[in-house]
Amino acid sequence: MGHSTRSVLTACWLLALGAPTVVAQSSRASDSEACDPYWTLRETLRIGSVDGEEALAGVLDLDVGPDGNLYVAQQFIPHVAVFSPAGEAIRAIGRAGGGPGEFDGWPVKLGWIGDTLWAYDHSATKLFGADGRESRRIQFSHRIGAEGSRFEAGAPLADGSFLGRRVLSGDISKFYEADSLSVPRFDADGRLIEVIARIAQPLRVPLQDGSYASHPLASWSGVSWVPTEVTKDGTALILVRNIRSGAAATFDLVKVGIDGHTQMARQIRYEPKPVSSSEQDWLRETFSGWVAGDYLERPSRFLSEATLERRRRAAAAAIEFPPYHPPVRRIVAGEDGTIWVLRELELPDRVDRWEVYGPGGALEGSIRITTGRSHGEPWAPHLNILWADREQVWGTTVDELDVPYIHRFEIDRGC
DSSP states (O other): OOOHHHHHHTTOOOOTTTOOEEEEESSSSOTTTTSOOOOOOOEEEEEESSSSSTOOOEEEEEEEEETTTEEEEETOOOSSEOOHHHHHHOEOOOOSSSSSSSSSSSSOOOEETTTTTEEEEESEEEEEEETTTTTEEEOOEEEEEGGGGGEEEEEEEESSOOEEEEEEOOHHHHHHHEEEEEEEETTSOOOOEEEEEEEEEEEEEETSSOOEETTTOOOOOOTTTSSSEEEETTTEEEEEEEEEOOOEEEEEEEOOOOSSEEEEEEEEEEOOOBOOHHHHHHHHHHHHHHHHTTTTTSOSSSSHHHHHHHHHHHHHHHHHSSSSSOOOEEEETTTTTTTEEEEETTTTTTTTTEEEOOSSSSSEEEEOOSOOOOOTTTTSSSSSEEOOOEEEEEEEEETTOEEEEEEEEEOOOOO
């Protein structure tokens, strides 16, 4: 039996709910015919339900705490939900409001750094102790007019500074017109310490009303305007630079310390994948439908079909395509220092290919995810991976009714 067939058959955790189908291949050579070079995933936990107390709202972020519990941020839910390793709801941290331990709206992103839980909402970053009580609140606003942006407190970093969280503000056309965008860090009072790195402007599509939309082939970065990832210990950023096409195509996988000094740079070879005419047709159709709201759970009832059709036509006319697919769509920083890289979109099958690199940039393995749905956009990843190491993966999907679920998978790395 060939490796591909065997990998499909061993993905036995595929259930009727529509969890992603995964086959994975390691980069390491096999010294024995009995050594299977493919990684496999096995679902060991699912959290969520269509209704009732186990139902989830839209999952925005999650992290595994030092106590082994799962900490989850959800859209419209004004607290951090805490689940046991067995998936049982234990407690809630925070509530709605503007006082200590309260969230403005809901937590958008969260994580653990050392023994501190941090979470930022729509206005500030809150730090919590192990007892769930807020110990500190960081709130500031720093404007960088040249990029049509202001920055609020984001993720805490290892030295006590904070990564800036970008909010478009002022003349936002300057943001979209900039060739590169800054990734700054600030002290707790909002004073700019330095710009850690600059990132090339991701692909955008100018729309008829003067706004812009993310391109389907752009880096898929969730709530972030710029595709970077902070290491779990808060000491560095992970990003991709210098994408080169041609006969010897490469891109640089880079780890930059929060002081701006490069800690690791690995040149990755890849085969440029042209954006074919059939792919352009599919992307144009799905993008224009997305702009018109065709993939929303609750389409707008305030716009006529004629208006929506005009939006579809305008979006279809506005989108343009690069000659090649960008080789990287997303980066996830592993808990153990691994770097998870989601490679270019593969059409028409829409396969997600994740490559797993070690802390020094050496390729350790790859995972292919072939089914499932994580978001409304048809080009979004099948599984939204939010936490990973060499042993397990946590991610989210939504079913055909857009009901969200959290999944935990154990990894069998074979060789």
